[in-house]
Amino acid sequence: MSIGMLSTEQLYHKFQECTGVSTDTRRITPNCLFVALKGDTFDGNKFAQKALDAGARYAIVDDALVAELDPTARCLLVPDGLTALQNLARHHRQTFTFPVIGLTGSNGKTTTKELIATVLSKNYQVYATVGNLNNHIGVPLTLLALNEQHELAIVEMGANHQKEIELLCSIAQPTHGLITNIGKAHLEGFGGIDGVRKGKGELYDYLMQEAKTVFINSRDKTLMAMYRERLKSIRSETTFAKVIFYPAVDAATVDAATSESGGESITLIDESPVVVFRDAASREVTTHLPGRYNFENMLAALAVGDYFGVSPQDATHAVADYNPTNNRSQRITKGTNTVLLDAYNANPSSMAAAIQQFASTPAKRKAVILGDMYELGSESQAEHEALGELIAKSNFDLVILAGKDMHYALASLPKAYYFPDKFSLHNWVMDNPMTDTHILIKGSRGMSLESVVPFL
Known part of the structure; x- marks a missing residue:
């Protein structure tokens, strides 16, 4: 049986019957609309039936075979799942x-x-x-x-x-x-x-x-x-x-x-x-x-x-x-330590601003735990080296660096502790507890440096 492609207007009528939209089968809510997306290593079409079984009302798919094999006729066929999602959102916005x-x-x-x-x-x-x-x-x-x-x-x-x-x-x-x-x-x-x-x-x-x-x-x-x-x-x-x-x-x-x-x-x-x-x-x-x-x-x-x-x-x-709780400019008390957790993201501009601000903050003892800055391409070595120079001028009591590119910062920081991965970083922090210290934690999202906080 041949399944016809649905237009944006037809999809929108189906969307209006739903309680929400999800692209993740782990987050299916009753009567939601599931949108199957494809990436380099996954194909959401393969999970459309799972989404329907979990409670989704409809599933948008761009694989004709998946739509044809759906016994409930709740798979809605489109040329491209991502484009359909974007067009649906644009249509909804215009209302x-x-x-x-x-x-x-x-x-x-x-x-x-x-x-x-x-x-x-x-x-x-x-x-x-x-x-x-x-x-x-x-x-x-x-x-x-x-x-x-x-x-x-x-x-x-x-x-x-x-x-x-x-x-x-x-x-x-x-x-x-x-x-x-x-x-x-x-x-x-x-x-x-x-x-x-x-x-x-x-x-x-x-x-x-x-x-x-x-x-x-x-x-x-x-x-x-x-x-x-x-x-x-x-x-x-x-x-x-x-x-x-x-x-x-x-x-x-x-x-x-x-x-x-x-x-x-x-x-x-x-x-x-x-x-x-x-x-x-x-x-x-x-x-x-x-x-x-x-x-x-x-x-x-x-x-x-x-x-x-x-x-x-x-x-x-x-x-x-307003008090942030999302790993951005978040202040946390850990025993006698005060932690400034800014680990949601990092780039040369935001890292410099955070370090300069932290350096000017009065505190008895200051430590920084810094992770790689991602997506810098050919500029990564130079930017991490420049970061090392900035840290060196800041005269922190303790400098801890983590990530494969942070080793470029070490040229200006002979007394810094360097760890290529978070596992070794966690172990060192547990074995060397800090007290009465102000601690800045910052790195790109991929570093997930908030994982260090429980070990402080």
Whole structure:
């Protein structure tokens, strides 16, 4: 029996009968829609029947044989599973008229997303990207989780090569957008720092082409330069609907015809061990987040909150109350030790910021446990060597390095302890307990250095 291909509209009718979407048979919920995806080492089509048996209402597949052999006729055949997922998400997105904030950047994306969500939740029913669902699969899943109860969405967009943000924008269709910063992240995929700038800038390109609203950190010279470049390259009357600068600046100074001053005026007064700032009403606000880099993330959240009508008092309370629990800027007490766990990700820019901040933090004894920075390609040796030089200048009491590329940092660190793998690192930490020590733990996601915490 020949099985016909379903259109996006037909799939959407099936989706409306379901309770959610899953691409993982380990996370099947009753009456959900399972989408079979294929990768280099797996084929989700092989697990479609398992998903149906586990409670899925339908399974989207792109293998005709799997659909033909399905005795329940609940396998929905499409030309390509991933494309079907993305088209379904785009179609669902178009059924909503509430604001969708697209957010990207090299560092601070998730913390900024969480801060913005916390602030906006004071006035709105907000849905924000969960966990790390920020790529070509995660963004569609995020959008498909939206429903009529939501009043505003925040969609985090990650990328490791050019044209990816462009794709994600075409699916999420943001009405507002923000780039946190441009740094040395995913250099291998982007082809260098200029590639990062171009790839992340695709969010600005989309917002300009569609005449949407953008938030720009006026203290960030790279972001301001990217904005000016786009103004100079305008070949039609299409431009941003609005540009909200934070902190506020005079629109005339940036050659902007559609600019607004935005964001509450706040001043950093102390950043150790956590950020303390003074708000517009001269109140001192103490947060749970360390470092000047988190101050920039707070500025973004307060600017977005101000634009969407959240009162300054509610916004600052939200920022002050936010306490991360996701391996990002997370403070943990272990006996007499204080651990700053920032092990969700790492690149040369974020690693340098974290080390410089930690070096300036007053403490009786300081130790760093640092893991490899991934996806640097041909730049990896040079960047790890430069990291070693920075660590050497910081005069930490104890330096522990882990991962195959961290050995490049040893040239500047003759007294550092080096472990090629986490097993030997765990054993050393258990055999050499620390006391009364401030400890920074940071590395790329693949290193999973949060595994060290139980052994401290």
